[in-house]
Amino acid sequence: xxxxxxxxxxxxxxxxxxxxxxxxxxxxxxxxxxxxxxxxxxxxxxxxxxxxxxxxxxxxxxxxxxxxxxxxxxxxxxxxxxxxxxxxxxxxxxxxxxxxxxxxxxxxxxxxxxxxxxxxxxxxxxxxxxxxxxxxxxxxxxxxxxxxxxxxxxxxxxxxxxxxxxxxxxxxxxxxxxxxxxxxxxxxxxxxxxxxxxxxxxxxxxxxxxxxxxxxxxxxxxxxxxxxxxxxxxxxxxxxxxxxxxxxxxxxxxxxxxxxxxxxxxxxxxxxxxxxxx
Numbered sequence: 578x579x580x581x582x583x584x585x586x587x588x589x590x591x592x593x594x595x596x597x598x599x600x601x602x603x604x605x606x607x608x609x610x611x612x613x614x615x616x617x618x619x620x621x622x623x624x625x626x627x628x629x630x631x632x633x634x635x636x637x638x639x640x641x642x643x644x645x646x647x648x649x650x651x652x653x654x655x656x657x658x659x660x661x662x663x664x665x666x667x668x669x670x671x672x673x674x675x676x677x678x679x680x681x682x683x684x685x686x687x688x689x690x691x692x693x694x695x696x697x698x699x700x701x702x703x704x705x706x707x708x709x710x711x712x713x714x715x716x717x718x719x720x721x722x723x724x725x726x727x728x729x730x731x732x733x734x735x736x737x738x739x740x741x742x743x744x745x746x747x748x749x750x751x752x753x754x755x756x757x758x759x760x761x762x763x764x765x766x767x768x769x770x771x772x773x774x775x776x777x778x779x780x781x782x783x784x785x786x787x788x789x790x791x792x793x794x795x796x797x798x799x800x801x802x803x804x805x806x807x808x809x810x811x812x813x814x815x816x817x818x819x820x821x822x823x824x825x826x827x828x829x830x831x832x833x834x835x836x837x838x839x840x841x842x843x844x845x846x847x848x849x850x851x852x853x854x855x
Contacts, residue, residue: 597668600707604669605676607706607741611699612673616748616822618682621694623823629694632821636701639737640665643708646730662708669703670696702741728802735807738851739814739844747818747840756836768838771811771845776804778849811844812837818844 611617624632641662645655674696687695746752759767815837819825825833 596710597664599710600665600668601672603706603708603710604665604672604703605706607709608669608673608699608703609676610745611702612676612680612682614745614749616750617699618695619691620698620748620822621687621691621696624694624698624821625823628821628823629698632701633697635817636704636740637662637666639733639740640701640704640708642733643705643737646734662704665704665707666700668707669700672707673699673703702744705737705741731803732806732810734851735848736810736814738847738849739811740818740847741851742847743811743815743818743840743844746843747815747824748822752819752824752836752840756832756839759835759839764835764838767842768808771838771842772804772808775808775811775845775849776800778846779803779807807848808841808845811848812841815840815844 641658644661644665645658677696682695816825816833819833819836819840824836828836
């Protein structure tokens, strides 16, 4: 006996509405640190149009990729993932716009350019929260990523996690202040700690969702192929975030490298966490 098509349609619409509600909740939870950061309120004025365009294009690409692995609706085809990723961005954009208005951050004095620019940038991490909401708030119904997450996919998830955590602190003045306060030995020590924590969080400490050690593979192949490569990606994401927010403008290469290591610490933690929660 087949189900009534009208009943299937109602159930499908209800499931989609629930997915949107989860996405909205995930967007607000993931993005509220940015919403309450003063530097992010003025990012619409400080970021250049070219950098904003690059950030949005790459950010939307990451949202589409996350939708393919853990969207708030099942994405069995690439076209579904594209729609899911843009929907997540739209949910983040609308949710942040409403929240910023309620908090009195968005005012008429900002003008449309500052207002739209501020929301457009912050909607990327909000969209990441919307995209991850299905697994985190889905009551166990979400599809696991293990059926699709080969080595390139795992590296992609690291990039997504690194971007999210780096983005939370990259615009702040503290990144520059911390860098100036550190010695070369402290910078090297922070890099070593970042590598260690990245490896421990993914493989050793026993968190739920932790990666299983590849059978028959020794320590060094795993450390080099996953931990070292993951940390290198975290550093690249850090440089990109610093460039996006103008922190590299006029800075000497050694200073940029030191800032990347400083920002690479939270980025490495985000890379590790992404592989546990997405």
